[in-house]
Amino acid sequence: MAFTIAIDGPAAAGKGTIGRALAAHFGFAHLDTGLLYRATGRRMLGGLDPIEAAHSLRPEDLEADDLRTPDVSQAASRVAAIPEVRQALLDFQRAFARRAGGAVLDGRDIGTVICPEAEVKLFVTASDAERARRRHIELTGKGHEVTLDEVAQDLRDRDARDSARATAPLKPAEDAVQLDTSSMTIEEATERAIAIVTAAQG
């Protein structure tokens, strides 16, 4: 039986962490849809046409270890504004969302475009300062040399571009539950999300 949890929200709000935790808890498959745009953006930086890059994505493209750098993040957000790129990635995401056994997808347009029929929709947010702090710790922990200011600027630029674009802009679905994780630990945010999903399961 299909059961979809759609998680959307601005950059570095904790969507991926919550998504992975929900998938593990409920035994669902998880798709970080940002990786599709990051891998497409990275291939564009390598010289490929972005639409061609999206059409010919391979599983190994999603495993490159530099997909989270600010350069690739910016490229992801630029290719994500191209309607043909989004179209190329649509069917894969829709099929994943409705696969048997349950699915968690996180991104920007999951509850609005990819799976408006999702059984649970979460819109995860956190303050700008907290998001920058968390992403900076994550990146430096992986050995990337970036300053807190650079990370904050990357998040600001992407949120502005992602919210302003004409196709599938970042915005909460009307029936999304908002989860502000600014003052929550990962454990608290995850517990809260599990409670919301459990309530929806009836």
Ligand code: CDP
């Ligand atoms: O992890 P973070 O929240 O920083 O970003 P991400 O989810 O990996 O997404 C990277 C970029 O891909 C975003 O800034 C968006 O421009 C784009 N994206 C999108 O347009 N739609 C999605 N469903 C997922 C990501």
